[in-house]
Amino acid sequence: MYSWRKIREKLFTFTIILLSLLAIAPIIHMIIVVSINGIVTFVKAGTSFFTGLPPTPLSQEIGGIAPSIIGTLLMTAISLPITITLAIFAAILATEFPKNPISVAIDAIAKSLASIPTIAVSMIVYTVVVVPMKGFSALAGALALTIVALPYAYTYFSTALRSVPAVYREAALSVAMSRWGTVIRVLIPIARNGIAIGVLMTMARIMGETAALLFTAGRFRNRVSITPSKPVDAVPLLIFDYILSPYDIWHQVAWGATAFLLLAYIAIFFAVKLIVKEVKL
Amino acid sequence: MMTRKDKLFFISLLPLSSSLLTILVLSIATVALKSLDSLQTFGLNLLISSTWNPERGVYGFLAPLIGSVTTSILAVITALFLSLPLTIIIAEYLRGIVKNVVSSIVELMGGMPTIIYAVWASQYLVPFLKEFIMEPLHNVFKFIPLFSCRPITGFSIFASGISIGISIVPYVTAIILEAHQSIPLAYREACYGIGATRYESIKIMLSLARPAIVAALILGFARSLGETTIAAVTVGNSMYLSSCLFAPGYTVSALIASQFANAHLYPYAESVLYASILFVMMISIALSFYGSSTIIRWRSRIVV
Numbered sequence: 001m002y003s004w005r006k007i008r009e010k011l012f013t014f015t016i017i018l019l020s021l022l023a024i025a026p027i028i029h030m031i032i033v034v035s036i037n038g039i040v041t042f043v044k045a046g047t048s049f050f051t052g053l054p055p056t057p058l059s060q061e062i063g064g065i066a067p068s069i070i071g072t073l074l075m076t077a078i079s080l081p082i083t084i085t086l087a088i089f090a091a092i093l094a095t096e097f098p099k100n101p102i103s104v105a106i107d108a109i110a111k112s113l114a115s116i117p118t119i120a121v122s123m124i125v126y127t128v129v130v131v132p133m134k135g136f137s138a139l140a141g142a143l144a145l146t147i148v149a150l151p152y153a154y155t156y157f158s159t160a161l162r163s164v165p166a167v168y169r170e171a172a173l174s175v176a177m178s179r180w181g182t183v184i185r186v187l188i189p190i191a192r193n194g195i196a197i198g199v200l201m202t203m204a205r206i207m208g209e210t211a212a213l214l215f216t217a218g219r220f221r222n223r224v225s226i227t228p229s230k231p232v233d234a235v236p237l238l239i240f241d242y243i244l245s246p247y248d249i250w251h252q253v254a255w256g257a258t259a260f261l262l263l264a265y266i267a268i269f270f271a272v273k274l275i276v277k278e279v280k281l
Numbered sequence: 282m283m284t285r286k287d288k289l290f291f292i293s294l295l296p297l298s299s300s301l302l303t304i305l306v307l308s309i310a311t312v313a314l315k316s317l318d319s320l321q322t323f324g325l326n327l328l329i330s331s332t333w334n335p336e337r338g339v340y341g342f343l344a345p346l347i348g349s350v351t352t353s354i355l356a357v358i359t360a361l362f363l364s365l366p367l368t369i370i371i372a373e374y375l376r377g378i379v380k381n382v383v384s385s386i387v388e389l390m391g392g393m394p395t396i397i398y399a400v401w402a403s404q405y406l407v408p409f410l411k412e413f414i415m416e417p418l419h420n421v422f423k424f425i426p427l428f429s430c431r432p433i434t435g436f437s438i439f440a441s442g443i444s445i446g447i448s449i450v451p452y453v454t455a456i457i458l459e460a461h462q463s464i465p466l467a468y469r470e471a472c473y474g475i476g477a478t479r480y481e482s483i484k485i486m487l488s489l490a491r492p493a494i495v496a497a498l499i500l501g502f503a504r505s506l507g508e509t510t511i512a513a514v515t516v517g518n519s520m521y522l523s524s525c526l527f528a529p530g531y532t533v534s535a536l537i538a539s540q541f542a543n544a545h546l547y548p549y550a551e552s553v554l555y556a557s558i559l560f561v562m563m564i565s566i567a568l569s570f571y572g573s574s575t576i577i578r579w580r581s582r583i584v585v
Contacts, residue, residue: 208394
């Protein structure tokens, strides 16, 4: 008949399935409610949601989040190339000279940088850049984003470069290619999928970061600004300010902005998944 | 020995690579220098009092510090209860396309901007927790100090801990899953070879992976300590130090998020906030190193 072992087995399986469903439930619920609330806002506001200015608290029109979108794009455009360049150099150094003390140190440094709270990064950039420059700016925001994203990008790139089998490096060197030639013409092309994934995930990280921008970017949303030395806004900042405000109209704008951010993130995520699939073939 | 060409290659990489070191040194120096002022003026008072009155120049961040630690402990407990089953189901039960879908969902959760968690938590999770968890707990266990106060808005240390916990589930899951996969197949074969059931085999696998699981939780703790966005919108922002989890509180990062912008108006305020983040930063960096070195040591022992 049923022994205790068999009953225990069934109970265990049941508990595991239940708790796993509970672990997955938040994200499913999150995607559903953000989409529903976001679509309501999109429908009410129409295309002007992407071109208009945020509403005043008592206005009837939802308006738009153009200053925030442009600000996020501007800071991403400044920060991403810098982050990628610095991270790829560090990753090449760490993978090409794995035994060198400097490479070992870089690994540890990246780990320490990743564990600095992002709000601390915001304070540091405020003190080092914003105060001397006498004002918030897209540049300061981009710098804070770079500091936050750098260790992530480094981890992605060094993992990608390390995954290249040693025989390729040996083959390239044995036909008298230079070290730089080997890296640029052999290693990076072979690791290109991993590197592309790293670039995309770093971009997602930069676009979605909130805390690092709190005291750097300036939350300037009265009009669209594309001057790097002037204050700007960012989509996450707008959401952060509006979602806890007492005004219903700002809540609606925040939901629309959240849905927009989620959509952008999911698009990046699927691009990453497509690249991963290509590796398998 | 490096050849001359190797050396040139090495040196050509050095300037940009060392930017990481420059950033780290500059960051730590800034935080340390900025906090020096208040540490000298207030000393230990910062750590043992929780009066926050910039107008009178009296500061103490005991309450937010305890808030940070409490929310992180709650977050880690939440993450443990959700990550462990998730790891087991991905590694031991699911196969083929379902496994791919579930692990993709976990990855999707992992990279999700925290502001989206924050929005969802403040609008849906907090009211849900208030109605279905906090109020029942309060009604039944009123005599326990932790549950002794009636949840008024729901925004509290408890809500913040659970919200942050949900956001670190994918991170903790990924670390435990990686550890689980590095246990050699021979152990599992041995388990089934002596007629163990799946439950018994999983129990043995988990006991093998215990140091790695503990390390994953420590890393999760370090990450929750610095979490700002979710904490700031769920914790309720109150300087009042309470033994009750359902009362609104503060975490260090939430305190900074709400106070730092105006801190330059008051003497010492900025420096005190720097001092508070200095503590969090030191704990966070130390725990990250401890956690990741534990995992590396564990892996080198388990892989035969």
